[in-house]
Structures are given as C-alpha cells and as structure tokens.
Amino acid sequence: MSASPSLNAARRAGEIAEVADRGRADLLVVGGGVTGAGVALDAAARGLSVVLAERDDLASGTSRWSSKLVHGGLRYLARGEVGIAYESAAERGLIMGRIAPHLTRPLPMIYPWVPGVGRGSRALAGAGLAAADVLRRAAGTRRRTLPGPRRLTAAEAMVTVPALRRDVSGGLLSWDGQLTDDARLVVAIARTAASHGAVILTRCEASDLTGQGALLTDRLTGESFRLRAGAVINAAGVWAGQLVAGVRLRPSRGTHLVLSDAAFGGLRAGLIAPVPGHRNRFVFAVPVPGEARVYVGLTDEPADGPVPDVPEPTPGEITFLLDAVSGLLERPPGPGDVLGAFAGLRPLLGDGEATGSTADLSRRHAVLTSPDGVLTVVGGKLTTYRRMAQDAVDAVLARQPPGALRGQRAGQLTGQPVGPLAGQPAGPCRTRRLPLIGAAPPQVLAKVPAPARLVARYGTEAPEVCELARREPWLAEPVADGVPVTGAELAFAVRHEGALDVGDLLDRRTRIGLVPADRDRALAAATRVLGVLPTGT
Numbered sequence: 001m002s003a004s005p006s007l008n009a010a011r012r013a014g015e016i017a018e019v020a021d022r023g024r025a026d027l028l029v030v031g032g033g034v035t036g037a038g039v040a041l042d043a044a045a046r047g048l049s050v051v052l053a054e055r056d057d058l059a060s061g062t063s064r065w066s067s068k069l070v071h072g073g074l075r076y077l078a079r080g081e082v083g084i085a086y087e088s089a090a091e092r093g094l095i096m097g098r099i100a101p102h103l104t105r106p107l108p109m110i111y112p113w114v115p116g117v118g119r120g121s122r123a124l125a126g127a128g129l130a131a132a133d134v135l136r137r138a139a140g141t142r143r144r145t146l147p148g149p150r151r152l153t154a155a156e157a158m159v160t161v162p163a164l165r166r167d168v169s170g171g172l173l174s175w176d177g178q179l180t181d182d183a184r185l186v187v188a189i190a191r192t193a194a195s196h197g198a199v200i201l202t203r204c205e206a207s208d209l210t211g212q213g214a215l216l217t218d219r220l221t222g223e224s225f226r227l228r229a230g231a232v233i234n235a236a237g238v239w240a241g242q243l244v245a246g247v248r249l250r251p252s253r254g255t256h257l258v259l260s261d262a263a264f265g266g267l268r269a270g271l272i273a274p275v276p277g278h279r280n281r282f283v284f285a286v287p288v289p290g291e292a293r294v295y296v297g298l299t300d301e302p303a304d305g306p307v308p309d310v311p312e313p314t315p316g317e318i319t320f321l322l323d324a325v326s327g328l329l330e331r332p333p334g335p336g337d338v339l340g341a342f343a344g345l346r347p348l349l350g351d352g353e354a355t356g357s358t359a360d361l362s363r364r365h366a367v368l369t370s371p372d373g374v375l376t377v378v379g380g381k382l383t384t385y386r387r388m389a390q391d392a393v394d395a396v397l398a399r400q401p402p403g404a405l406r407g408q409r410a411g412q413l414t415g416q417p418v419g420p421l422a423g424q425p426a427g428p429c430r431t432r433r434l435p436l437i438g439a440a441p442p443q444v445l446a447k448v449p450a451p452a453r454l455v456a457r458y459g460t461e462a463p464e465v466c467e468l469a470r471r472e473p474w475l476a477e478p479v480a481d482g483v484p485v486t487g488a489e490l491a492f493a494v495r496h497e498g499a500l501d502v503g504d505l506l507d508r509r510t511r512i513g514l515v516p517a518d519r520d521r522a523l524a525a526a527t528r529v530l531g532v533l534p535t536g537t
C-alpha cells in the first residue's frame with residue numbers, strides 16, 4: 001500500500017480533475033458495487049492504473065440489499081452445482097480468515113424440528129449440512145472459524161431461541177459466515193483499492209462504453225469528459241445489459257423484512273424455516289450483529305421489465321415471509337412487528353428463456369466480451385466477489401499484448417512518485433492474501449482498544465472513531481434514541497469513507513435507513529455532521 005485509504009469530497013474533486021486532465025488509465029471499471037470495487041482492488045494491487053466510476057454511491061445497487069452472509073453454498077450443493085458450492089466455501093474461508101475477519105463472524109443457524117418437518121426432510125437437511133461441512137474442510141476453513149454441524153436436543157433449541165414453538169422436538173445446528181454489513185464490505189474494498197492507487201469516483205456516470213474507454217459525467221457538476229483506457233470492465237450489476245449489447249440478464253427480486261428482536265424473544269442464532277409445500281426452499285431469520293433487529297428473508301421472484309433504482313418489496317412477499325417464519329414460533333410476529341423491509345435484484349445470467357422460475361437459474365458468474373471489446377463481469381454473488389474480480393482482470397490481461405498494460409499506477413495520474421510496479425508488466429493476482437483496510441487476525445482484533453461494536457465495523461481503525469468522539473464530545477452521542485450509531489461514526493464516514501450526503505451516511509456507511517422511523521430521527525444528526533465537515537477534510 002502506498003496511497004491513503006481515506007476517501008472524501010476533497011480527494012474526489014482533486015482526482016476527478018486530474019483524471020479529466022490526463023484522460024487515460026490502464027483500466028476503467030464501471031460500477032462501485034462489490035464486483036466493481038473488487039475488480040478495482042485486484043487490478044490496482046497488480047500495479048495497473050485504475051479508475052472506478054460509480055454513478056451514485058459505493059454499494060448503492062444490489063450490494064447493499066443482500067442477506068449479508070458469506071455463505072458456503074449449501075443451496076448450490078442441493079442443486080448438484082458442486083463447483084459453485086466449492087468456490088463459495090473457498091471464498092468464504094478467505095474472507096473470514098484473512099481478507100475481512102473484522103467484518104465477519106461465525107453465525108450459528110438452527111433448523112428446528114417442528115411438527116410438519118418429517119423424517120425425510122430431516123435426513124435430507126442432515127445430509128446437506130454434512131456435505132457442506134466436507135466442502136468447508138476441503139476449502140481449508142478450520143473448525144475454529146466455523147464449527148461443524150450437530151444435532152440439537154429440544155432443550156438446547158429452546159435455550160438458543162426462546163420464542164420457538166413449545167412442541168419443537170430438536171433440530172440441527174450448523175454454522176455459516178455473517179457480515180457485519182454488506183455495504184461496509186464494499187466501502188472497505190474500495191478504500192483498500194484506493195490505498196493501492198485506484199481512483200474511486202462516486203457520482204460519476206459512465207456512458208458510451210467501448211473497449212477503449214467511455215464518456216464520464218460528474219453528476220455533481222454536470223461536466224463530462226472522455227477517458228481513454230487500455231481496457232473497460234462493466235461491473236454494473238443488473239444495469240450491465242443497459243451499457244453494452246449482448247448481455248442478457250434475468251433479474252430476480254429478493255425481499256427481506258427487518259423485525260424487532262423482541263418478536264423472537266432475543267435471537268442468538270439464525271433460524272431456518274422450511275417453506276410449506278417445497279422440499280428445498282427455506283426462509284431464514286438472522287440476528288443483526290450489534291443491534292436488536294432480525295432480518296427475515298428471502299424471496300426469489302422474477303423481476304423482468306425496467307430495472308428500478310430502488311426495488312420495492314411487494315405486500316405479497318411480506319406476507320409470505322411472515323407466514324414462513326411464523327410456523328416456527330409460539331407467538332407469530334404480525335405486521336406490527338415489521339420495522340422495515342428492503343428488496344434487491346440479483347443480476348442473474350439468463351438461460352435464454354424469459355420465462356420460468358428465477359430460483360432455478362444458476363448463481364454462476366461469467367466474464368463476457370462484447371463485440372466492441374468491453375468486458376462484462378456479472379452473475380455470481382457477494383461471497384465470490386474476489387474470484388469474479390480475479391477472473392475479470394485475468395481476462396483483461398489475457399487480451400493484451402505482453403506488457404501492454406505496464407503498471408502506470410495512479411501515482412502517475414496525480415503527478416506523485418509512481419509505485420514500485422510502475423513500468424513493469426502487471427503482476428499476478430494478489431487478493432487471496434490481501435487483508436482489507438481494518439482487517440487483522442481475531443487475536444489482534446480482540447485487543448483493539450475500542451468497544452466491540454466498533455471493532456466489528458471498523459476493525460483496527462475503531463480507535464480513530466473513538467478519538468473523534470474524544471476530541472468533539474458532541475460526536476460521542478448516539479444519533480437518535482434507540483440507535484447505537486454515534487456522530488463520530490458519521491464524521492469518520494465523511495472524512496475517510498467517501499460519504500458525500502445524508503443518504504450515503506444513513507443508507508450505506510450505516511444501515512440506519514433500513515428502518516424508516518430510525519432514519520427520520522437520525523436525519524438531523526447527519527445533516528449537522530455534514531454541515532460541520534462540508535468538504536470532508
């Protein structure tokens with residue numbers, strides 16, 4: 001690492017002017033979701049000069065609407081897609097073990113045996129979990145990180161989930177990976193890319209893409225300029241097909257509810273609820289780390305037609321999720337327990353048919369080349385972002401004459417001294433062994449002098465957040481009653497995490513906006529922080 005990982009309004013303004021002035025880069029990445037940020041990091045770490053253009057904010061698309069799990073691909077295993085399941089398990093192990101231990105934690109999941117869950121379903125679930133554990137071992141993830149599955153007695157199940165139906169007769173306990181927050185993962189990847197010299201431009205829309213560059217428009221000033229690039233990677237998720245010809249996607253909507261933890265009597269593990277009438281379909285409820293909230297998901301509905309900026313859950317999906325989870329609980333939650341709901345669109349690769357269930361579509365990813373040379377990386381999932389990025393950058397390098405992309409790092413863009421790889425051919429992928437900003441082994445994280453909630457969000461940077469609150473006591477206050485986020489977290493987001501407005505603060509750097517009532521109450525604090533730190537310097 002050589003450049004600063006701090007993203008803010010002042011840096012953005014300086015870099016966009018320099019990029020416009022210089023007019024070229026080795027690689028232009030379009031889209032600042034987990035895929036685009038991953039590509040920017042991969043390429044910058046190999047020594048390429050990279051510009052990432054995101055038309056809105058980091059993680060403003062699907063990457064903030066996920067279930068926030070880094071999962072081992074149990075679902076793919078059930079469909080016989082062993083290769084995808086193994087890839088998921090391997091990437092999960094890398095993220096939890098080295099890349100982002102601070103942003104992940106092992107999540108216990110319980111599959112309770114309630115009346116209606118027959119012997120056949122129990123045996124099938126047990127076999128699936130055992131197979132997933134074989135993949136965990138094959139991927140080299142230790143039991144210390146993710147323990148193996150086991151049977152639970154009825155008493156154990158009741159202790160872990162006090163709100164379970166009294167007639168539960170036992171269950172299965174398994175473990176998977178949970179993110180503190182998906183949007184924070186994206187921001188951490190983008191900042192790490194910036195620390196390797198990538199230029200991260202939010203509010204910068206790309207259009208008129210070709211294999212040699214694109215038109216970039218600064219959405220804050222309205223000014224446009226053409227950026228020439230050695231290669232262009234389209235990582236625009238569900239919008240990818242709008243930017244280049246020949247990319248056929250079949251978006252699928254997934255909806256989650258946000259419920260109060262009280263509706264579950266204090267949930268200490270995730271719950272897996274079978275969907276009545278389906279052998280291989282489940283709804284889950286997972287506790288939100290550090291908050292008294294539970295996410296309940298997940299639907300899988302074809303979302304053909306125009307792609308909305310912010311997808312909306314339908315009333316039918318909300319009822320479906322409540323019904324599925326209610327079957328497990330003594331006192332079913334009602335509409336009054338729902339604090340919020342959110343939906344996202346999976347950028348699934350179409351199978352050529354515009355009909356049928358999206359649940360049956362594969363979750364594989366692909367790197368596609370359009371006739372005019374733009375590479376599109378699409379499909380996949382959050383857990384496999386690193387592998388998607390590696391494949392995309394490998395594809396870029398495979399198309400170039402040897403040494404054509406000669407590691408002109410962003411230092412050259414900014415006129416600063418160039419990095420150690422400048423003038424050298426781009427190197428091999430380095431991200432398997434590259435920790436994100438704030439990452440450290442668990443034993444180091446355990447000693448970081450800051451509250452555990454902050455360490456789970458900022459890792460080794462947590463003391464900097466505490467220091468902001470120490471210097472400005474008003475920043476030590478929670479931004480609203482019942483919301484644990486403090487003003488110092490918002491100030492850190494403005495100074496170091498590229499937050500430019502209230503939406504960035506409340507909807508992506510923090511997830512206060514997932515509960516609309518909380519968002520309303522936190523607006524004043526966010527506005528005040530932005531007023532005090534208008535330039536982010």
Ligand SMILES: Cc1cc2nc3c(=O)[nH]c(=O)nc-3n(C[C@H](O)[C@H](O)[C@H](O)COP(=O)(O)OP(=O)(O)OC[C@H]3O[C@@H](n4cnc5c(N)ncnc54)[C@H](O)[C@@H]3O)c2cc1C
Pocket residue numbers: 030031032033034035036053054055056057058059060061062063064065066067068069070071204205206207235236237238239243252253254255298343344345346347378379380381382383384
């Ligand atoms: C409901 C749901 C739950 C999920 N849960 C999980 C999970 O728990 N674990 C998991 O591993 N995966 C999960 N996934 C899958 C995962 O979330 C997605 O595969 C992933 O987030 C896609 O990221 P992306 O970067 O490709 O797309 P996006 O996050 O959508 O990013 C694309 C970006 O491109 C930008 N853009 C578009 N057009 C332009 C333009 N012209 N110029 C510049 N920028 C542009 C957009 O603003 C957007 O920010 C889930 C998906 C859904 C829908």
